[in-house]
Amino acid sequence: MTTSTGDRTTEAVQRELMGFLSEHTRTTWAPDTDLFAQGGVSSLFAMQLLVHIESTYGISITGDDLNLDNFRTVQRMTALVERLRGEGSDG
Amino acid sequence: MTQEEHRLAVLGAGTMGVGIATLAIGYGVPVVLVDIDADRRAEAPDKVRQQLRMAQLMGGLRRDAQAGGLTVTDSLDAVAEATVVVESITERPEWKAKLMAEVTAVLPAGTPVLTNTSGIPVDELAGAAVRPEDVLGAHFMNPPYLIRAIEVVRGPRTAQASLDTALGLLTRLEREPVVVGDGPGFVINRVLQRMINEASRIVQDGIADPAAVDALFTGCLGHRTGPLATGDLIGLDNVVDSLQVLLDRTGDEGYRPSELLVDKVRAGDLGRKTGRGFHDYQGAQR
Numbered sequence: 361m362t363t364s365t366g367d368r369t370t371e372a373v374q375r376e377l378m379g380f381l382s383e384h385t386r387t388t389w390a391p392d393t394d395l396f397a398q399g400g401v402s403s404l405f406a407m408q409l410l411v412h413i414e415s416t417y418g419i420s421i422t423g424d425d426l427n428l429d430n431f432r433t434v435q436r437m438t439a440l441v442e443r444l445r446g447e448g449s450d451g
Numbered sequence: 452m453t454q455e456e457h458r459l460a461v462l463g464a465g466t467m468g469v470g471i472a473t474l475a476i477g478y479g480v481p482v483v484l485v486d487i488d489a490d491r492r493a494e495a496p497d498k499v500r501q502q503l504r505m506a507q508l509m510g511g512l513r514r515d516a517q518a519g520g521l522t523v524t525d526s527l528d529a530v531a532e533a534t535v536v537v538e539s540i541t542e543r544p545e546w547k548a549k550l551m552a553e554v555t556a557v558l559p560a561g562t563p564v565l566t567n568t569s570g571i572p573v574d575e576l577a578g579a580a581v582r583p584e585d586v587l588g589a590h591f592m593n594p595p596y597l598i599r600a601i602e603v604v605r606g607p608r609t610a611q612a613s614l615d616t617a618l619g620l621l622t623r624l625e626r627e628p629v630v631v632g633d634g635p636g637f638v639i640n641r642v643l644q645r646m647i648n649e650a651s652r653i654v655q656d657g658i659a660d661p662a663a664v665d666a667l668f669t670g671c672l673g674h675r676t677g678p679l680a681t682g683d684l685i686g687l688d689n690v691v692d693s694l695q696v697l698l699d700r701t702g703d704e705g706y707r708p709s710e711l712l713v714d715k716v717r718a719g720d721l722g723r724k725t726g727r728g729f730h731d732y733q734g735a736q737r
């Protein structure tokens with residue numbers, strides 16, 4: 361964990377992800393809503409989300425992290441971003 | 452045939468060909484992917500890479516799987532080494548028949564050729580092959596790595612040995628084959644293409660808009676996607692081609708492509724692959 365991944369950045373990531381989601385789904389999502397539950401987004405959209413996260417935050421999501429559970433809610437995506445950014449900057 | 456020995460050739464690097472290649476590679480089976488279109492060939496490796504990730508993300512492939520190699524080419528020469536060939540080019544009977552003749556000419560006897568046609572009877576394509584007994588149908592659904600069940604079509608001339616080799620590969624890829632008999636559209640598309648066509652006529656007649664039609668099928672009948680969203684996923688050009696195949700072979704007017712479908716194809720609104728079909732996928736992808 362580095363200082364850049366403190367609370368303020370977490371909030372910014374969360375806000376950015378919620379903005380991306382509402383723009384692309386024309387629906388507002390709470391940070392803890394399961395996006396893929398009944399009536400949520402399609403599985404094809406999951407891939408779009410993944411590509412967006414990788415390019416926006418300069419991380420690459422591979423191996424065991426390629427798991428839909430990491431993308432279910434804005435909170436979980438934020439946690440993933442924080443963890444992978446932390447790993448990156450810590451070397 | 453032991454499991455490790457399979458080598459797959461896929462003819463056609465379109466929506467389905469890329470997906471089928473991804474499935475095999477994800478299970479460690481090496482693939483030769485053939486297309487006549489240089490752009491399709493150039494895009495294929497990236498598309499396969501993205502779809503492998505998609506498959507893993509959705510739990511369609513084990514994350515620790517060793518990937519098979521991918522070779523992309525415009526030549527049928529490399530196909531001769533394959534243990535199974537899947538034909539997945541554009542749904543045009545004349546194109547498929549010609550390719551069937553060409554590919555079976557370079558293959559050793561006993562190498563099964565599985566056509567992924569949506570509706571052309573297997574026996575019609577088998578008639579163009581050097582050895583009709585090597586030809587059968589394997590109707591993969593889109594995306595092939597997320598849908599386990601597969602409609603396998605045994606033509607009247609298909610040899611048991613060819614069917615067995617094909618089923619061996621499909622089992623190796625953890626698919627769940629359902630073997631059915633031959634006929635225009637087999638089981639699924641005899642019903643599904645008609646349903647998409649009828650749904651499009653409903654929109655054309657102003658009875659309901661696409662969102663309402665699909666909402667009824669998902670909400671009332673529990674379908675995962677409504678007929679028009681399904682058409683958009685398939686590609687409306689392919690839907691029109693498939694309907695034409697069915698109309699020509701059954702004479703049943705219910706299969707005549709609706710004006711609305713034909714208009715959309717003419718306008719280049721082919722569904723998800725172009726960003727718009729019955730639904731819009733640009734700003735609002737769900």
Ligand SMILES: NC(=O)c1ccc[n+]([C@@H]2O[C@H](COP(=O)([O-])OP(=O)(O)OC[C@H]3O[C@@H](n4cnc5c(N)ncnc54)[C@H](O)[C@@H]3O)[C@@H](O)[C@H]2O)c1
Pocket residue numbers: 462463464465466467468485486487488491539540541542543546550567568569570590591592593684685686689693
């Ligand atoms: N799209 C679907 O959901 C779906 C589902 C099941 C089956 N199918 C069937 O699968 C087949 C392929 O459909 P698609 O949607 O992938 O089509 P597509 O238009 O996306 O791709 C077809 C590809 O075949 C190539 N091609 C044409 N002639 C060729 C030749 N002689 N040799 C090599 N390549 C050639 C084209 O360049 C193109 O890249 C069709 O028979 C279709 O009916 C489609």
